[in-house]
């Protein structure tokens with residue numbers, strides 16, 4: 001069973017210890033705020049990777065809804081890394097208003113959105129029928145053969161790799177997804193991965209899939225556009241990232257209450273690399 005604990009958490013219930021599984025939903029939600037990362041990461045037979053789950057969900061909850069963060073909170077990072085003059089691909093776009101923010105507030109002019117759920121894609125096509133900068137296509141991120149290689153300047157993923165990692169055959173599916181993202185990116189294009197997954201749970205997967213050059217940023221898990229006066233780390237400053245990710249704990253402390261933003265650059269000539 002999978003649950004989204006709150007508007008900004010995507011977690012796999014089966015991985016929780018039994019003392020949490022046996023609690024009522026309310027008690028669980030309180031306890032989950034303190035749950036160790038290792039229980040929030042992977043599981044084997046979950047539905048978040050399945051179209052029927054998302055079709056049901058979008059039929060019952062038409063939204064709009066943004067997982068983790070909204071466009072305005074991430075805008076400084078998007079502006080920093082996402083080139084304005086190339087087509088941008090948003091994978092697993094759902095019914096989020098993020099892409100609308102990219103067009104209306106960020107001035108991006110060609111934002112292609114894909115999702116495995118035809119329900120949400122049809123709804124978004126209707127919603128944005130008068131916005132030529134936004135395109136919506138039903139497509140599986142693991143097979144984007146309708147797109148030519150080297151097509152996009154950036155690929156943005158907010159919560160989609162996380163969903164796939166909750167599904168069955170998670171490692172295989174995640175690898176297919178990452179290889180497809182690499183293929184459709186132009187050389188020097190960036191894959192912006194917004195996730196709850198800390199480096200010990202994401203770095204190896206990213207490195208094993210393709211030869212990304214990886215930078216890391218973090219943003220606090222705050223509701224809507226709220227801003228903390230004392231953020232744990234400045235958003236636009238990369239967090240020092242060594243090979244095993246231990247430098248991140250040194251910089252931020254243990255279990256910081258943040259979302260991680262991996263900036264993975266496709267550099268055809270480079271070997272898998274991390275930079276601070």
Ligand SMILES: C[S@@+](CC[C@H](N)C(=O)[O-])C[C@H]1O[C@@H](n2cnc3c(N)ncnc32)[C@H](O)[C@@H]1O
Pocket residue numbers: 010048049050054065066067068091092093094095096098114115116117139140141142157158159160163164
């Ligand atoms: C956690 S939601 C994130 C939605 C949106 N990106 C946001 O930030 O609000 C994950 C999204 O990934 C989509 N998804 C799951 N598996 C997919 C796949 N294999 N290909 C494309 N989209 C997928 C789901 O339909 C869902 O919309």
